[in-house]
Structure formats: C-alpha cells, structure tokens
Amino acid sequence: MRVLMVEDATDLAETVSGRLAKVGIACDLASTVADAEDHLAVQHYDALVLDINLPDGSGTDLLRRLRANGDRTPVLMLTALVSIDNRVKALDLGADDYLMKPFDQRELEARLRALVRREATQKGDTIHLGPLAYSPSQKSATLDGDKLALTRREAALLELLVRFPEQFLSKERLYDGLFAFDDADVGLNAIELYIARLRKRLSGSSVGIETQRGVGYRIVHGD
Structure with a gap:
C-alpha cells in the first residue's frame, strides 16, 4: 500500500x-x-x-x-x-x-x-487463496497452516498480489505500492528480487506467482 x-x-x-x-x-x-x-x-x-x-x-x-x-x-x-x-x-x-x-x-x-x-476483490481481514491465508493487520501469512517467514516488504508485496488474485499487476504498480519517493535509490528491478523470494516461500504448494512478459505478475491457486 x-x-x-x-x-x-x-x-x-x-x-x-x-x-x-x-x-x-x-x-x-x-x-x-x-x-x-x-x-x-x-x-x-x-x-x-x-x-x-x-x-x-x-x-x-x-x-x-x-x-x-x-x-x-x-x-x-x-x-x-x-x-x-x-x-x-x-x-x-x-x-x-x-x-x-x-x-x-x-x-x-x-x-x-x-x-x-x-x-479490493477480497474484503475480509484474512484473505484466503487455497492453502494460503494472509492477515493484513498482522502482516503475516500461513501456508497449509504453517507460518511463512516474511520480511516487511515481502509481506507488503504478497498483500498486493492476494488482494487481486488472478489479476496481473504491472511491475510499476507493485513498485508504487512498496516504495515511497524517499526510496528513490531502489530500482524497479527490486520487484523481480522480491517476486523471486516469494516464489521460494510458496514453492511446493498449489499457490504460485505467474509472470506475463510485458504485463506483470499475478498470484494463482492451481487445482
């Protein structure tokens, strides 16, 4: 946000x-x-x-x-x-x-x-996507009931994605949601780093993050 x-x-x-x-x-x-x-x-x-x-x-x-x-x-x-x-x-x-x-x-x-x-698409305080549950008020998430170890910015990025599941969000939109003007020394490519970290947190589950080149990223829950 x-x-x-x-x-x-x-x-x-x-x-x-x-x-x-x-x-x-x-x-x-x-x-x-x-x-x-x-x-x-x-x-x-x-x-x-x-x-x-x-x-x-x-x-x-x-x-x-x-x-x-x-x-x-x-x-x-x-x-x-x-x-x-x-x-x-x-x-x-x-x-x-x-x-x-x-x-x-x-x-x-x-x-x-x-x-x-x-x-947002989901309006409750706890947002669910398959086995993933995210609490905006606590800035914390669980996957299959186990708490994910998230940094502050990883949690903020995950919140942006899960509030709009299945929707592609551009790299620019995600960057704007994570960084203020005082963070001008942080480049746009930082989003790729945080996306990679989140993918590792979610690996092995039915929840993943998809990339569409030139469009952005979205979080999805596979069957």
Whole structure:
C-alpha cells in the first residue's frame, strides 16, 4: 500500500510516516495543498490522509477538486475541529472517512486498511487463496497452516498480489505500492528480487506467482 499524507505539522507527519513504513505501508509527505497536487500529478496512491487546515488552503478544497476531476482515491480526513458540521461537510464532499486529532497510530492503520479493502476483490481481514491465508493487520501469512517467514516488504508485496488474485499487476504498480519517493535509490528491478523470494516461500504448494512478459505478475491457486 502507498499513501500520501498531507499534513503541515512536520513532527506528526514524520512520526506517522516512520511508523507506517515499519508495517509495510509506503508513505509520501506533503505539507501544503500545492505540494499535494504536485505529488498527485505524477503518482497514483492507494489512499490519501488529508488534513483540513493547511498553510495555503483547505484540505476540503483539494478534496472537492479531486472529486470534480473524477479522482476516486480513498480519502481519510484528519481534523482537530470538533464541529459536526465540519465533519459532515467533508463527508458530503466525498471523503471516505475522518479521524480526529490526536489519534492513535493503530486506529489510523486500521482505517487505512479498511479504505483499501473496499477497493479490493477480497474484503475480509484474512484473505484466503487455497492453502494460503494472509492477515493484513498482522502482516503475516500461513501456508497449509504453517507460518511463512516474511520480511516487511515481502509481506507488503504478497498483500498486493492476494488482494487481486488472478489479476496481473504491472511491475510499476507493485513498485508504487512498496516504495515511497524517499526510496528513490531502489530500482524497479527490486520487484523481480522480491517476486523471486516469494516464489521460494510458496514453492511446493498449489499457490504460485505467474509472470506475463510485458504485463506483470499475478498470484494463482492451481487445482
């Protein structure tokens, strides 16, 4: 999963970004509406975490423009405003959820998982594909009941694949889901390395990862 957090409180944004990275969620940061628009012009995100009060405008104005342009990226609004009118306005403009400041990091992560789950083929917290079971909240998987030893990025890659079983995902789409702009030193070919590692984890089972040259990768369950 890759998210954009639009928040001008630098300490808060960097803390959240660092904690998200530890659970396999790539997070880019923008401190203004203009910065956010620059990011969105060049990058697709699985979700946006959008503060309402920003130095150069309102997050709700950015949300209004996104929805007017047909951008359906899930948006979680952050607000320190307690007024129900502000929350209703954000939801009416097309926000998918909101979270009051201060918030617990675990709740933020859970709400992001819920937003992304709405767009996925499988919507439960535990995703099953034959003998493979993956838990997004735990970032862990079992195969035939045995826990797989996965690194943080291997788990994140597996989650992308199992949320869209039988669908080919391009190398670029997988890369975007794993790495943030701060990981610019990591090349696109890193995906091939992680795919190879996952194949080894799944070897000997009925679950495998297929490659279609020029198209991408998909996870499948054989009969």
